[in-house]
Amino acid sequence: MRIKLLALALGASMALSSCATHTSPTGRGQMLLFSEAQMNQMGEQSFEQIKKQEKVSTDPKATAYVNCIANAIIKELPTQQQWETVTFDSEQLNAFALPGGHIGVYTGLMKAATNQHQLAAVIGHEIGHVLARHGNEQVSRGQLSSAGLQIANIALQGQTPVEREMAMTALGAGLQLGLMLPFSRAQETESDEIGAELMARAGFNPAEAITLWENMGKLSGGAPPELLSTHPSSSTRIQDLRNLQAKVQPIYESARAAGKRPNCKI
Numbered sequence: 460m461r462i463k464l465l466a467l468a469l470g471a472s473m474a475l476s477s478c479a480t481h482t483s484p485t486g487r488g489q490m491l492l493f494s495e496a497q498m499n500q501m502g503e504q505s506f507e508q509i510k511k512q513e514k515v516s517t518d519p520k521a522t523a524y525v526n527c528i529a530n531a532i533i534k535e536l537p538t539q540q541q542w543e544t545v546t547f548d549s550e551q552l553n554a555f556a557l558p559g560g561h562i563g564v565y566t567g568l569m570k571a572a573t574n575q576h577q578l579a580a581v582i583g584h585e586i587g588h589v590l591a592r593h594g595n596e597q598v599s600r601g602q603l604s605s606a607g608l609q610i611a612n613i614a615l616q617g618q619t620p621v622e623r624e625m626a627m628t629a630l631g632a633g634l635q636l637g638l639m640l641p642f643s644r645a646q647e648t649e650s651d652e653i654g655a656e657l658m659a660r661a662g663f664n665p666a667e668a669i670t671l672w673e674n675m676g677k678l679s680g681g682a683p684p685e686l687l688s689t690h691p692s693s694s695t696r697i698q699d700l701r702n703l704q705a706k707v708q709p710i711y712e713s714a715r716a717a718g719k720r721p722n723c724k725i
């Protein structure tokens with residue numbers, strides 16, 4: 460038992476020492492413990508699971524509308540890869556994007572995103588989380604907590620089994636909490652910034668992102684974690700988005716001048 464735990468602790472410290480320093484698109488330092496391939500695989504598996512759990516929309520109009528917006532944004536992405544967009548028939552005020560190129564949009568979101576520009580703001584924001592490798596950061600944080608758990612187990616060797624079990628349960632609860640944590644405020648701000656630029660490049664009006672998050676704030680009662688947890692109605696977020704406009708409006712105008720005028724309708 461002791462040997463096995465020691466091996467785990469060694470593995471954990473090796474994972475720590477092999478951690479390279481990364482920088483996010485906005486220059487924030489990141490700790491990323493997983494490879495792109497590993498993250499893509501995790502994204503793939505999660506998406507397959509969600510498709511089984513949720514009801515995939517059979518409404519051709521809703522699906523075409525969401526695809527029209529998503530495709531316009533995907534065309535603007537720095538690296539070309541295959542993306543899959545799925546519309547879910549659900550009242551939830553929700554959307555997400557996963558590593559490996561997966562986008563999920565819930566029809567309930569249309570209550571807050573009342574036109575193509577606003578829905579583009581959400582899709583751009585979600586893709587922003589993927590481009591900035593926020594999933595990797597979250598999972599890496601969880602991995603570190605579990606490394607801490609293994610080391611703690613060794614530190615508790617002198618305790619009686621029951622005491623050890625109790626301590627491990629408390630630590631385990633902490634780990635679960637860490638994994639369930641929503642994106643941080645810094646990650647949200649970063650995604651807002653990337654999303655605003657992406658939507659502008661695709662020819663969607665980035666000023667509509669402000670209205671979107673205002674609508675979201677009004678409707679967020681009962682919203683699921685990703686869109687609710689990060690206090691979207693906060694005046695800070697709205698103010699940050701207003702400050703962003705000076706940067707993204709010119710991008711939007713040149714996109715329009717270049718003939719990028721998406722016309723996605725439901």
Ligand SMILES: [Zn+2]
Nearest residue numbers: 642647650685
């Ligand atoms: Zn977000």
